[in-house]
Amino acid sequence: MKKRKVLIATVSAFVVVLGMTLQAIAGPVGTAAGFEDDDGNLAQEAPINFDWNSFAPTTWMGTAPYRTSEKNVSGWAFTGLEDAQATTSDTAFAGGTKQDNDCATVNTGKAPNKDDLKRIYIASNTVGGDVFLTLAWVRIPQNTTSPSAHIGFEFNQGETPCPTGSDGLVQRMAGDMLIVYDFEGGATDTPVISLRRWVTSGSCEVGSNSPPCWGPSTNLTALGFAEGRVNTFGSVMDAIAPGAPPAQTLGTNEFGEAGINLTDAGVFDQNVCLGFGKAFGVSRSSGNSATAQMKDLVGPGDVNITNCGSVIIRKVTDPDPDPTDTTFTYSTTGGLDPATFGLKNGEFRDYGNEVFAGEYSVTEDDPSGDNFLLTDLDCSASDDSHGTTIDVDLETRTVDFDLKPLDTVDCTFTNTLQTGAIEITKTRKHAADGPGDHPHTGVEFTVDGTTVTTDANGEACVDGLIFGDYNVTETVPTGYVADGNTTKTVTVDNTASCDDDPYGGETVSFGNTPLTDLTVSVDSQVDGGTASTIECVDEADETVASGSTGANGDGSASATNLEPGTYTCTVVIDP
Numbered sequence: 001m002k003k004r005k006v007l008i009a010t011v012s013a014f015v016v017v018l019g020m021t022l023q024a025i026a027g028p029v030g031t032a033a034g035f036e037d038d039d040g041n042l043a044q045e046a047p048i049n050f051d052w053n054s055f056a057p058t059t060w061m062g063t064a065p066y067r068t069s070e071k072n073v074s075g076w077a078f079t080g081l082e083d084a085q086a087t088t089s090d091t092a093f094a095g096g097t098k099q100d101n102d103c104a105t106v107n108t109g110k111a112p113n114k115d116d117l118k119r120i121y122i123a124s125n126t127v128g129g130d131v132f133l134t135l136a137w138v139r140i141p142q143n144t145t146s147p148s149a150h151i152g153f154e155f156n157q158g159e160t161p162c163p164t165g166s167d168g169l170v171q172r173m174a175g176d177m178l179i180v181y182d183f184e185g186g187a188t189d190t191p192v193i194s195l196r197r198w199v200t201s202g203s204c205e206v207g208s209n210s211p212p213c214w215g216p217s218t219n220l221t222a223l224g225f226a227e228g229r230v231n232t233f234g235s236v237m238d239a240i241a242p243g244a245p246p247a248q249t250l251g252t253n254e255f256g257e258a259g260i261n262l263t264d265a266g267v268f269d270q271n272v273c274l275g276f277g278k279a280f281g282v283s284r285s286s287g288n289s290a291t292a293q294m295k296d297l298v299g300p301g302d303v304n305i306t307n308c309g310s311v312i313i314r315k316v317t318d319p320d321p322d323p324t325d326t327t328f329t330y331s332t333t334g335g336l337d338p339a340t341f342g343l344k345n346g347e348f349r350d351y352g353n354e355v356f357a358g359e360y361s362v363t364e365d366d367p368s369g370d371n372f373l374l375t376d377l378d379c380s381a382s383d384d385s386h387g388t389t390i391d392v393d394l395e396t397r398t399v400d401f402d403l404k405p406l407d408t409v410d411c412t413f414t415n416t417l418q419t420g421a422i423e424i425t426k427t428r429k430h431a432a433d434g435p436g437d438h439p440h441t442g443v444e445f446t447v448d449g450t451t452v453t454t455d456a457n458g459e460a461c462v463d464g465l466i467f468g469d470y471n472v473t474e475t476v477p478t479g480y481v482a483d484g485n486t487t488k489t490v491t492v493d494n495t496a497s498c499d500d501d502p503y504g505g506e507t508v509s510f511g512n513t514p515l516t517d518l519t520v521s522v523d524s525q526v527d528g529g530t531a532s533t534i535e536c537v538d539e540a541d542e543t544v545a546s547g548s549t550g551a552n553g554d555g556s557a558s559a560t561n562l563e564p565g566t567y568t569c570t571v572v573i574d575p
Contacts, residue, residue: 027227029259033125033132035076037259040229041236042136050074052121052136052257053247056239066091067242068301075386076125076134077305077406081281082242083298085118085140086110091167093282093294099152100206100213102172103162104294111296114147115283116140120298121240121257122153122279124305126357126386126405129270130263131307135179137281138238142253146185149230149256150284150292153179155276155305168300170278174200177267177276178214181258182287183230192287193226193258194219195265206290214289218265225265228258268307273354275306309388310408311336311351313362315343317372318416324466328367328415334360343413357405364397364413371467373495376414383408420492421463421505422447424472426454428480428512429564437511444475445510461498463505468492474510481563483511515561518545520569524553529575536569538562545569 026048030037035050042052055078060067069080084090092109110116121136137151155177162169176198183191196205196214204213220226234252241248262268280299284292315328322345329342330349335356341349364374377392379399384390388407391400401409424445427437439458444451448470452460473487488508496505522532534557536545544567547557557569 026259028224029132029227029261032130032261033127033134033259034074035123035125035132035134035259037134037257038227038229040231040233040255040257042238042240042255042257043236050076052123053237053239055123056244056247058240058244060242064242069240069242070302072385074125075127076123077303077386078240079122079279079301079303080119080240081122081279081299081301082119083117083296085116090116091297093297095293097294098206099178099282099284099289099292099294100204100209101294102212103166103169105165106167106169106297107165111283113140113143114149115285115295117151117281117283117296117298119241120151120153120281122303124303124406126307129357130261131268131305131405133179133260133262133305134257135181135260136255136257137181138241138250139254139283141251144185147253148185148286149181149183149191149253150287151181151256152282152284152294153181154280154282155179155303156278156300157274157276159277167297169280170300172198172212174198174212175274179220179258179260180217180284180287180289181228181256183256184287185253186232189230189232190221191228191230191256191258192219193221193228193260195260195267197267208290217289220260220265223265226258226260228256230256262305263307270307270356273306273308273356275308275353276303279303279305304406306353307405308354308356309386309403309405310353310410311355311360311362311403312348312408312410313341313343314348314410314412315345316412316414317345318375318414320345322417324371324417326367326372328372328413329365330362331365332360332362334358336360336362353408355403357403359400359402360409361398361400362411363399364415366397367415371418372415373418374413375416377411378414379409379411381410381412383410417466418495419464419466419497420494421461421465421496421498421500421503422470422472422490422492423498423503423505423507424452424454424460424462425507425509426458426460426474426512427509428458429514431514440477440512443477443510443512446473446475447471461505463496463498465492472508476512479515480512481515481561483513486510513563515563518559518562518567518569519556520545520547520558520571521556522549522554522571522573524549527552529553530573532571532573534569534571536567539566 058069060069065084067082071078088110094105097104118138123134158173160171178196195218199215237247239247283295286292327342386404388404426440428440443454447462454460524530532549534547545557545559549555
């Protein structure tokens with residue numbers, strides 16, 4: 001007999017363990033999403049190991065009992081909304097308010113025990129191209145053993161506030177989403193998760209109503225697009241509740257959750273960007289929308305549920321500001337609109353948060369003809385928490401990315417202005433230094449407004465020059481003549497600096513030759529005794545100086561600034 005008792009106890013233990021194991025196994029929606037959405041608890045358990053308590057610890061902001069919490073973990077964006085409980089000052093809809101009432105009046109009141117919500121949890125993520133939404137509600141301790149639960153989760157696209165008296169609600173738009181969680185109570189009941197969209201024409205869920213209204217209901221549970229569970233099996237621990245740690249104990253039937261594949265449910269179309277930015281929860285008197293009255297209100301609060309992401313491309317130049325005011329051009333693939341665009345320094349192209357998930361590339365056209373070199377392509381400002389991959393190739397000036405919903409690709413293209421240099425060499429002929437050319441120090445040159453002076457080596461250099469043509473002009477020193485043009489045009493088309501060793505920039509040379517003054521004079525020893533004529537010619541037999549004596553027989557001929565050469569002077573003395 002004792003052996004039999006032991007055997008029975010062993011079997012009972014096995015059944016308990018098996019039951020706990022089954023609770024930890026998520027259905028097809030949760031398995032695909034990677035979230036334990038239908039085990040009725042919040043604990044992380046194998047094989048998925050991700051549940052509501054995965055967001056712990058959380059920070060709740062604001063003033064109790066209407067605090068909010070937001071956090072991102074492993075690609076899941078979490079929002080928690082707290083509500084007052086068991087008090088006549090709790091936010092509630094005015095008596096008789098139905099789900100179809102847009103911008104309904106909100107006042108205060110105490111909800112019935114089964115309808116008194118303490119808070120709601122919302123989390124979303126994109127996995128495998130599908131947008132998943134997980135929902136949870138927490139209510140006050142129950143005074144019956146099998147209380148039903150009818151919770152509406154409304155998601156709005158718009159931002160236009162409702163009139164005064166709606167406590168933060170926004171005006172509905174076509175396509176807004178209502179998910180209703182209907183649980184009739186009992187240990188074996190499975191909640192039914194249904195979907196409605198706000199319509200401005202067509203059929204209403206409540207046949208006696210007319211648009212605008214909530215459209216016909218779709219049973220997502222029956223279609224396999226949603227699954228859920230209530231903790232009918234006993235207490236669970238909530239580690240993300242306000243004030244945790246320690247975790248808050250939730251009694252039987254106080255917690256319900258659900259997971260939904262919004263893409264399979266038809267909420268999101270891969271060809272249409274859709275985003276919900278506001279959400280609130282509401283308890284209802286029943287699951288029948290024609291008769292159900294709205295009870296306790298939780299929220300509204302901010303969410304970000306979308307099938308699209310953001311792309312921002314920025315332009316920076318060095319130096320800043322850009323002295324060339326260059327426009328850089330970009331081409332894209334993947335369907336970004338516009339597909340091509342131009343940016344100047346400090347500008348950016350923001351495609352907003354309406355870029356479909358998918359593969360894209362952005363390439364900067366080769367800027368070398370504009371004197372710039374792409375020196376950095378930085379996408380560190382991006383948000384890739386939902387799985388976006390980004391590949392940067394500086395050589396091809398391209399960023400490739402596979403954008404996921406909710407993520408942001410934010411890349412900065414930095415171009416450095418390529419500048420060159422001109423090295424000037426100045427020489428002179430100087431007899432005292434010997435034959436040939438010698439360095440000429442202290443000679444001024446002007447390079448498009450910049451003045452430099454040659455050093456002891458007869459050299460001067462100007463750098464920081466944007467690619468292009470420059471006029472180099474010598475200020476010829478007194479007593480010299482330029483060996484050629486005093487202004488020479490130099491094309492700067494390669495990167496260089498005056499400090500480069502070896503120097504690889506542009507070069508230009510100038511040479512000078514010293515000048516000589518010539519004077520030939522005659523002086524008659526007897527005043528008026530002789531008369532003379534003087535003529536000096538150069539090698540080309542061109543006259544450079546000429547003269548004759550006056551009445552007293554004295555005279556001279558002079559020439560200035562004569563370049564080196566052979567000059568012949570003929571003096572004729574006539575008695």
